[in-house]
Amino acid sequence: MNCHCGNDKTYKACCEVFHLNNGKTETAEQLMRSRYSAFVLADGNYLMATHHSSTRPIKEKKAIVKWAKSVQWIKLEVLETTKGSQNDTEGIVTFNAYFFENGNVDVIHEKSAFVKENDQWFYLGLSQ
Numbered sequence: 001m002n003c004h005c006g007n008d009k010t011y012k013a014c015c016e017v018f019h020l021n022n023g024k025t026e027t028a029e030q031l032m033r034s035r036y037s038a039f040v041l042a043d044g045n046y047l048m049a050t051h052h053s054s055t056r057p058i059k060e061k062k063a064i065v066k067w068a069k070s071v072q073w074i075k076l077e078v079l080e081t082t083k084g085s086q087n088d089t090e091g092i093v094t095f096n097a098y099f100f101e102n103g104n105v106d107v108i109h110e111k112s113a114f115v116k117e118n119d120q121w122f123y124l125g126l127s128q
């Protein structure tokens, strides 16, 4: 079975590695994928830990977890990645995340900005 993020690997060999090491990914795309998997698993702690402290929505954590559990996740499509490699300190990942909510298919289309601090990638928020 493929990982929740859609990679052709098992969850154990893919996003679980990052879920267990608190988000120490090599690339921004890996962090983005592992955060999508964390939404699928409604893992609020991981979503907060990998969200940059300057924009971390700690007060919304409960609501985010509740919402993540209330929808049925369908799939993630990574459309484009700009920078975000091992040698970068910032990156942008554009993606579509599909889910069922109240019986309808919905999609989050987002261009996400990531930054690397102390050798660890963090989700910053929407890119300009």
Ligand SMILES: [Zn+2]
Binding pocket: 003, 004, 005, 006, 007, 011, 014, 015, 016, 033, 034, 037
């Ligand atoms: Zn994965």
